[in-house]
Amino acid sequence: MSELEKEKVVVLEERVPKLKQRRRQKVNRRLTAYIAFFFMLILSIIYFQSPLSNIQHIEVKGNQHVSAGRIIELSGLTNRTSFWKVKAEQVERAIESHPEIKQAKLKKQFLNTIVLYVKERRRIAYIEHKQTFFPLLENGQILTENKPKTALSDAPILVNWKKGEDIQEMAGQLAQLPPYILNAISEIHYAPTKYDRYHITVYMNDGFEVSANVQNFAEKMLLYPAIVKQLNPNVKGVIHLEVSNYFKAYDEEKKGDGNEKNTR
Structure with missing residues (x-):
């Protein structure tokens, strides 16, 4: 075997462990990503099925004669309603069914808070x-x-x-x-x-x-x-x-x- 061939063999032998290590690292990263995704999926399912995803606070602003309690009652929203399933237009129409309410607007805020803005008829x-x-x-x-x-x-x-x-x-x-x-x-x-x-x-x-x-x-x-x-x-x-x-x-x-x- 020539000196050149010996050098090539030596170089390949040195690279094999490094290639195996890189392969293992790549597999480990992929496995870690899959595990993280799996846990995120499990946590999401738990979150959406638990009370944590429900409305925590409901605020009413702009009302003068119609009580906040009555407006919330008309909205149909409770602390058992999923924050993510609230349909703004449907809630606004329900509130506007009251003869004294001229306009209603629903806004979602961080930490599961719903704000109901109303404008009453004079x-x-x-x-x-x-x-x-x-x-x-x-x-x-x-x-x-x-x-x-x-x-x-x-x-x-x-x-x-x-x-x-x-x-x-x-x-x-x-x-x-x-x-x-x-x-x-x-x-x-x-x-x-x-x-x-x-x-x-x-x-x-x-x-x-x-x-x-x-x-x-x-x-x-x-x-x-x-x-x-x-x-x-x-x-x-x-x-x-x-x-x-x-x-x-x-x-x-x-x-x-x-x-x-x-x-x-």
């Missing part, structure tokens, strides 16, 4: 009937369940309103008013006259009284803040907004002397 008035107050929503719907025995201060009270169509027309006008004007109204009395079946008397929280007409009420009431600025806050009276706009102090109203202040 209560634009309370209809007084036999010492009970029925909330009137911005879409014209009257709530007959869970009616309060005392009117809340977030909307005016409608007094002497009997006919549904009159209430609906008034609701349409109130829905057009911005909150700062709506909140300034205390009571709205249906007070038809011989010449105007749509006449109303409005009592304001600042002590003024407004004589108006249902049909153009929203348009006229938008002028109210500017009109009041022109008046003496210590002299209360009636602001007439039927056709032309003018003010009469209570003393002048009683005397009927015709003295009036034009508020145009």
Whole structure:
């Protein structure tokens, strides 16, 4: 055997153990990967079958009149519901079935938390009937369940309103008013006259009284803040907004002397 051939044999003999070692390392890495995958699969199965994958917390935000408990009840979600099986659209539709809920949105947060964001329909008035107050929503719907025995201060009270169509027309006008004007109204009395079946008397929280007409009420009431600025806050009276706009102090109203202040 030549010297060259001997050198090749020696080199091969030195490489064989290294090749075997690399092969073993490759097999070990592959085996380790398979074992890790197997354990991850087992852990995933255990996790999804255990209470650990269920909803841990449910939060409700944006509600004012509808309780958080009622909203969660409508959602159908409990701490036995799988966090990963929650269908947002289905839950949102269920919550929006409540007459006071205008919009619902579900968000998932880390650590199995569900947040329910809701937007309620505005209560634009309370209809007084036999010492009970029925909330009137911005879409014209009257709530007959869970009616309060005392009117809340977030909307005016409608007094002497009997006919549904009159209430609906008034609701349409109130829905057009911005909150700062709506909140300034205390009571709205249906007070038809011989010449105007749509006449109303409005009592304001600042002590003024407004004589108006249902049909153009929203348009006229938008002028109210500017009109009041022109008046003496210590002299209360009636602001007439039927056709032309003018003010009469209570003393002048009683005397009927015709003295009036034009508020145009």
